[in-house]
Amino acid sequence: MNDVDATAPGRLVLLTTSHRVAPGQLSWPAWQTLREADQVLCADPEHPQLPYLREAGVQVELGAPSGRDLVDATAGGRTVVYLPPGGGAGDPAVTDELARLGGSGRVAMPDLELLPGSYDLPGARLLDLVQVMDRIRAECPWSSVRTHEDLAKYGIEEMYELVEAIEEGDREAIREELGDVLLQVVFHAAIAEGDPEEPFGIDDVAAVLVAKLVHRHPHIFGDETAETAEEVRANWIRLKGVEKARASVTDGIPPASPALALAAKLAGRARDAGIAVPPAPQHFTPTDEHSLGDHLLAEAAAADAAGLDPEAALRHAARRYRTTIQSTESLQDTP
Template identity: 35%
Template structure:
C-alpha cells in the first residue's frame, strides 16, 4: 500500500482515494466474506478475507500518511482489547460460565466507553453503529434493551406483537392513511419480526439473505422451464409461473427438468 500510495511512483487511482471513497469497497468486501461463508466455499473465503484485509491496510496507510495511526497500531489495539476483555484467559479472573463471561464483557465495554468520555449518562443503546444493515442493527438494539429486562417474557408475546403490527399495516391500507404512516407501520412490523427471529434463536439478517437466495434460485428455475416451452415471464403466463413456482419449492425433486 505504501508503494501504491507513493506520490512519485504510485497508482493514480490509489493516490486519489480517501477513507470515504474506499468505504463502499470495505463494506462490499465484508459482504463477500459473508457470502463465501454462507456458500461454504473455503477457497473463496480465503480470497475474500485477503480482500478484506487489504481494506484494513488501505485505511491504515491513509491514516499513517495523515499522522493518525498505522497498521501496527491497529493490530496492537485489537490485541490489547482482546486481552483486556478476556481476563479469565489472560489473567486470573474466575468466570465459571458463559453468562459470567458475557457480564464481564459488558462491564469492560462500559469501562472503555467511560474512558473515552462516554459517561454513565449515555444511553444503553449508544454505540450501535447507525451504518449497520437495518436488520442487524434492530437485533443489536433489542439485545441491548433485553439486558435490562426490557423484553418479552416469552415468545407468545412476540407472536402477538407481530400480529398486532400486521393488523396496523392492514388498517393503514384500508383507511387510505398518509404514506408516511404506512412507512412507520411497515417499519414496526419488520422490527417486531426481527424480535421474533431473536426469540427463536435465528439471525434475521442471515435468514433474509437465505430467503433472497432461495427466491433467486426458484425464479431462475421458472425462467428456465418457461424457455424450454418457448415462453417468457409475463402476465400472459402468470398461472404457469405460479405452477412452476410451487414445483420449485418441492424439496428433493427436480420437477422443472
Template identity: 45%
Template sequence: MDQRLADLDRRRAERPPRGVTGPQPLLTVLVTSPRVAAGLLSRDAWTALESAAQVLTADPDDPVPAAVAASGIDVAAAPYESAAESARALVAAAAERSIVWISSPDADPGLTDAIAEELTRLEDPPQIEVLVGSWDVPGARLLDAVAVMDALRSPGGCPWDAEQTHESLAKYLLEEAHETVEAIETGDTEHVAEELGDVLLQVLFHARIAADEDPGYTIDDVASLLVDKLIRRHPHVFGDGDASTPDEVERSWERIKAAEKSDRDEDDLLAGIPASLSPLLIAEKVLTRADRRGIQVSYDEGADLGGRLLALVAQARAGGVSADAALRATLREVARPPVSG
C-alpha cells in the same frame, strides 16, 4: 527444492562433526527468513559459519551477510550473472574446502537446482546441505502485506492508490465485509481466505493513509489498540476474571464495554450499532443486548409488520439461527434459475 539436491543432502548424516577433518569438504547453503532480524540465526547456522573455510554471498550488503560480517566472520562477495555460473563456482570451491553460501533475501531463484545439476555430473561430488538458519514466525507474512501497501502509496507507486482517502474507500470496506460473509455462508474455504485478504487490504489501506495525516496513526497503532482491547476485555484469560462459559464471557464483555463507553445512554439499546447494518442484524443485536441487561423488550407481535418481523427475529434467535443469514440463504435459493428438464 530439486529432489536430486534433497538426495544429496541426506549425506549429512554420514559426515564427521563440524571442525573435524573428514574425507570430503562440505557445501552449506544457508537459507534464512527475510522477515526475521538478520542476526537471529540458529545455533547450527552460527556453528557452520564459524567453522567454514570460506563464507560467500552474492551481496555482502544484504542484511544477513552484513550481520554475519559484523560478528567478526569474513564474508566474501561472489556476485553472478546466472545460477549455473554460481553453482559451478560453489561446487568447485567446495571440492577443496568447506564453504558456506549465504542465500540472498530472494533465496537465489534457481540456484539450488543448478547446484543439484552440477553435483550430479560429478563422480565424487562434495557433500551438500541446505541449512535453515531462521524461520518465519506466525503472522510474518503480514509484514510483507504492510510493505506492499506502503510501496503502493509511496512515490512511484500506484496513482490510483495514492489518491484514495478514508471517505473514498469506505464503500469498499463495506462491500468486502459483505462478500466475506457471503463466502462464509457458501462454505468455500478458499474463497473465504481470499475475501478475508480483501478485508485485510482495507485495514492496511486506511492505516497507510492515516500515516500521512497529522495527527495520524500507523498500522502498529491499530494493532496496539486491538491488543490492548482484547486483553482488557478478556480478564478471564489475561487477568483474574472468572468467566467460564460463552454466556458468561458475553456478559462480561458487555459490562466492560459499557464501562469503556460510559458516555452512552445505558437504556439506549441502539447505542453504538451502525445505522447502515442490516435491519435484521440490528434487531438481533438489540434483542441480545436486552437479554444480557435483563431488559424486557415490549412489542406487539401482531400489531404491524415491524412487530411481526421483530418476533420472527426473536424466534430465530431463540433457535440459535441468524434471521439475516436465513433470509439470505432463502434468497439465494429462490433467485436461482429453474433447472430445465
C-alpha cells in the same frame, strides 16, 4: 578454522534467511556452522546479514561464485558456507549448476546442505502485505488519492461478500474474501499514516486491538474466572461499557446499520440490561430459522404490496425503540 582432512568429503552449506526476520536473528545451527566453517562466501555486498556476521567475528569473502567454484572450494574436506544474494531463499543459477554437476557423474560432489538460518513466524506474510500496500499507495495513481470516505462503501461490500461465502460454505471463497476484508484494513491504515494532523499506521491499529483483546479477556490474561460462554459474554459487555464510558446500552450501535440488524442489536442490549423488549406477535412464534425467514419474507412482501418500504419502516421503529430504551435508562437513574 578446522584442520583440513584431505580424505574427507567436502561440505557445502547454502545458508538461506527470511527477509521477514530481523537481520542477525539466526538460528543456533546457523551461527555454529558459520563459526566452524573453513570459508564463508557471499555474492551480495549489500547482504543484510553481513554487518552482523562481521560484528560476531565471522570472516566473509565477497564474490559471485559459480556452482563449480563452490564445489572446488570444498576440496580437501573443507566446509564452505554460501550466502545467496539478498538474503533470500536461494540462488537459482548456483543451485541449478550444482544439480547439473551432481547429475553428470563426472564431478566429485561435496555433501550439500540447505540450512535455513531463519524461519518465518506465523503472520510473517502480513509484513509483505504492508510493504506491497505502501508501494501501491505511493505509486498507483488511483490508490494514492483515495480517502477513508472513498473506501467506506467497499468495506461494507467486502463484508457482505464474506458473509455470503460463509453461508455457502465455500472455503476457497472464504479465504479470498477474508483477504479482501484485510485489504480494507491495511488500505485505511496506509491512508491514515499520511494524515498531516493525526497520523497512525497499521502497527498502531494492531496495538490498540491487542490491548483491547487482553483487557476484555481477564479470564485468560488476568485473575478473573469465566467457565461458560455466557460468563465470557457478560464480562465482555461489562468491560466494554467501562472502556467506552457509555451512558446507555444503545451507545456504540450504529444507527445506519441495516434495519433488521439494528433492531436485533437493540433488543439484545435491552434484554441484557433488564429492559423490556417489544412483545412477540401473538399470531406468530418462530420455531427455527426456516420458519422465521419465511415469516420475514412474507412480511416484506406484504409491505411491498401495500406500497411501503419494509427497510425504512423497521429502521424507524428501531429508532423509536432506541429512544424508549434511553428514556427507561433515564428513569432508572433518577433518584
